[in-house]
Amino acid sequence: MHIRQEDSERHVLSVTVDNEAGILARIAGLVSARGYNIESLTVADVSEDHRVSRITIVTQGPPRVVDQIIAQLERLVPVHQVRDLTDTGPFVERELALIKVAGTGEVRSEALRLAEVFRAKVVDTTLESFVFEITGPTSKIDTFVTLMRELGLVELCRTGVVGMLRGASA
Amino acid sequence: MAERSGADILVQCLVDLGVDTVFGYPGGAVLPIYDTIYEHPTIKHVLVRHEQAAAHAAEGYARSTGKPGVVLVTSGPGATNAITGITDALMDSIPIVVITGQVATHLIGSDAFQEADTVGLTRHCTKHNYLVKDPGDLARVIHEAFYIATAGRPGPVVIDIPKDVQVATAEYERPALNAHPRYQPQVEPDPEAIARAADLIAAAERPIIYSGGGIINSGPEASAALRALAEMTGAPVTSTLMGLGAFPASSPQWLGMLGMHGTYESNWAMNQADLILCLGARFDDRVTGRLDAFAPNSKKIHVDIDRSSINKIIPVDIPIVADSGRAIEALIAALKARGFKKPDLRDWWHRIEEWRARKSLDYIEMGKEIMPQRAIAALYEATRGRQTIITTEVGQHQMWAAQHFHFDAPNKWLTSGGLGTMGYGFPAAIGAQLGNPDALVIDIAGDASIQMNIQELGTVIQYGLPVKIFILNNEYMGMVRQWQELTYESRYSHSYSDSLPNFVKLAEAYGARGIRIETRDQLEAGIAEMIAHPGPVVVDCHVVKLSNCFPMIPSGAAHTDMLLDPSQVSGIMDDEAKALV
Incomplete structure (x- = not known):
């Protein structure tokens, strides 16, 4: 007997919630308890009075499962709204990464050249290292990280995706 | 202040x-x-x-x-x-x-x-x-x-x-009621969805109403509305374990419970229907059986107050997020507004009567011994006409109670459906008795389940609660044993209730009445004595040890693959079926 798998697709969900203790655990726990996948989850307080937080979840699943995730999230009392950016689209998604690359000589200058190509900023430097800051969609960061691994990447830190619909309305 | x-x-x-x-x-x-x-x-x-x-x-x-x-x-x-x-x-x-x-x-x-x-x-x-x-x-x-x-x-x-x-x-200042600023569940149905649902009902040739615990939760008005809708449409009605009592079992339109231990007629009617009207139920795995064979040729209308229940298991044609009672009332109004007349469902009912004629709940008596189904039927006969509330533990006795005790009103049947918690019935009976001091409250139990919360005998004695515990004692965790017979060639791994207490003496030790019933000729008198006693009673009713709960849809099988009696059990399950709950 084998465990069955279904084809899945990637969705970016934007969730607004009450900014209260335990809300992140509530959301993350729901997702894990029901066996859904999370690629990334970001959260920060976004309202003037600090009462509302916005969470961006990147998830993978068959359409039926993604619909369930949304319905299950909407069931939580502190959840105000769940929006599937992938379905509502078009939307902007961005991620920020800090990447430390160590090396000297040609490798070091190549890293700096590539950083310019990718519009990454140097936010820290020593004679044998750089820390780059790069923002962009996940795919761009993935590509930059792959290149840096060749050139002496020693440490990597990523924020996960934040996303927002394009156009004038909220 | x-x-x-x-x-x-x-x-x-x-x-x-x-x-x-x-x-x-x-x-x-x-x-x-x-x-x-x-x-x-x-x-x-x-x-x-x-x-x-x-x-x-x-x-x-x-x-x-x-x-x-x-x-x-x-x-x-x-x-x-x-x-x-x-x-x-x-x-x-x-x-x-x-x-x-x-x-x-x-x-x-x-x-x-x-x-x-x-x-x-x-x-x-x-x-x-x-x-x-x-x-x-x-x-x-x-x-x-x-x-x-x-x-x-x-x-x-x-x-x-x-x-x-x-x-x-x-x-302290008393807050306004219903104070939550944002949590406002949708209770009123979408009129457009109701109109489309009414179209389907009007066009259906083989409709069935599949109701659930949502009707009970919605309140007595929802049960009344369900009866009115059934009367208006002439459609057969089945229900989940949780929904028993919302529709009267005494109605000729009642098909009995559906699902794994439901009746032959309800499961076949679900399978052959052209329209399923699901009201406050959630297509649980105990109801659907094998998903790809579930009601293959039907349109489905699903009313549920919880959006996440809809399309979770079974994709439906018309989702209606609403309180089930309000939705039924809206459906009735929509049908009336279009001059709906009760359709001619004679062909459909003719087929249902053929399935009903299989008498899937029948059982064969075994000499002087008490068949568990007989014990439940006797309990039902003895308590008719009284205000009776039944609770159960979990296992074979629970399914026999659901099959052979018949409910005509909501809120009279309390059983652990979703979680399936052994030890539920006795404390639930205590709560029911406190909420309904004049009711006859009976926990139908098994010899294994009752031991999970039997310490509550102290509570019923302390508060003078006349709760009755009716144990169907077969010296087994019967449902586990039944599955071991079906799945594991009758290797009864730890399903025998060894070292059972003397339930009569145990009751007496707490200060309750204990009654033992061992043969069929003692059954009616024992039950009468239990009902007549003004305080708490434990009845240790010995039943046929190896009888199993039928009909049964084996795990992972379709509604049409029901086993009606032990003779139809053949071989053991494959790994796919073994892996299902």
Whole structure:
């Protein structure tokens, strides 16, 4: 007997919630308890009075499962709204990464050249290292990280995706 | 305004919310609250013998009265013991509010004595939960908790209150009812969806109404509306385990329960229907059987107050997010508005009568011994015409009770459907008896299940509750044994109830009446004696040891693959079926 798998697709969900203790655990726990996948989850307080937080979840699943995730999230009392950016689209998604690359000589200058190509900023430097800051969609960061691994990447830190619909309305 | 202690505010809120009964067990972290309810004039505290029983008793109270049940337990083990009952209430959508004591706020996270992370532990087995760190928040939280427990799809809410918050003071002002600013579940159906549903009903040649616990939760008006809709359409009605009683079993339109241990006619009618009208049920795996063979040629209308229940298991044609009672009333109005006349369903009913003629609930008597089905039927006959509430534990006896005890009214049948909790029935009966002092409350139990909360005999004696426990004693965890026969070539791994107590003497040790019934000729008299006795009774009814619960749709099989009796069992299941629950 084998465990069955279904084809899945990637969705970016934007969730607004009450900014209260335990809300992140509530959301993350729901997702894990029901066996859904999370690629990334970001959260920060976004309202003037600090009462509302916005969470961006990147998830993978068959359409039926993604619909369930949304319905299950909407069931939580502190959840105000769940929006599937992938379905509502078009939307902007961005991620920020800090990447430390160590090396000297040609490798070091190549890293700096590539950083310019990718519009990454140097936010820290020593004679044998750089820390780059790069923002962009996940795919761009993935590509930059792959290149840096060749050139002496020693440490990597990523924020996960934040996303927002394009156009004038909220 | 004078300030009051947190404990005092809590109790005042309970009074303001109309709470008359609290099921609980004291301990260090709730002593301030217990001191406040000491000799309280209106709140009756019922001391259970184990916190799990407090939660089930609150469920029994809620299900039989329609009012939320209330639990009060201490921190740590008090809270963890209650978790099974809390999870049970979540799975069966039962409104209960559980108040747990917690160590003082400055001790939280320090591994203090009797500390447990109650909000963490209950986060996923509650509809919502709170840790209150400021006595000034208590009033709002408690009122909000009762609202959330009962609004929309009901469920359990936990309020964790540190001991220092119970002692500290704050001003108390009674909050407005239904105070939650945002949590407003959709109860009114979308008129356009109702119109499309009415179109389908008007066009159906083989309709069936499949109703569930949502009708019971919606209230007696929903049951009345369901009866009116059935009358209007002439459609057959089946129900889940949770929904029994919403539609009268005495109606000729009643097909009996559907699903794994449902009747032949209800499962075949589901399979062959061209329209399924699902009202407050959730296409549970015990109902659907094999999904790709479930009602293959039908249109489906699904009414549920919880959007996440819709399209979760079975894709439907018309989803209606609404209170089931309101939706039925809207459907009736829509049908009336279009001049709907009861359609001619004679062909459909002719086929149903052929399935019904198989008499799938029939059983063969075994000499002087008592067939378990016979015992349930005798219990039903003896209690007809009385105000009777039946609770059950979990297992074969539960299914036999669902099949052979017939309910004509809602809120009379309390059973653990979703979680399937052994040990549920007896404490639930305690809650039901407290909420319905004049009712005859009977826990139909098995010899194994009853031992999971049998310590509550102390509670019924203390409060003079005339709860009856009717044990179908076959000396087995019968449903486990039945599955071992079907799946594991009758290797009875640990399913024999060895070292059973003498239930009669056990009852007597607590001060209750014990009655033993061993043969068929003792059955009626034994039941009559049980009913006539004014106090609590334990009946140890010995039944045929190896009888199994039929009909049965084996795990992973289709509705049309029902086994009607043991002779149809052949071979053992393959691995795919073994892996299903």
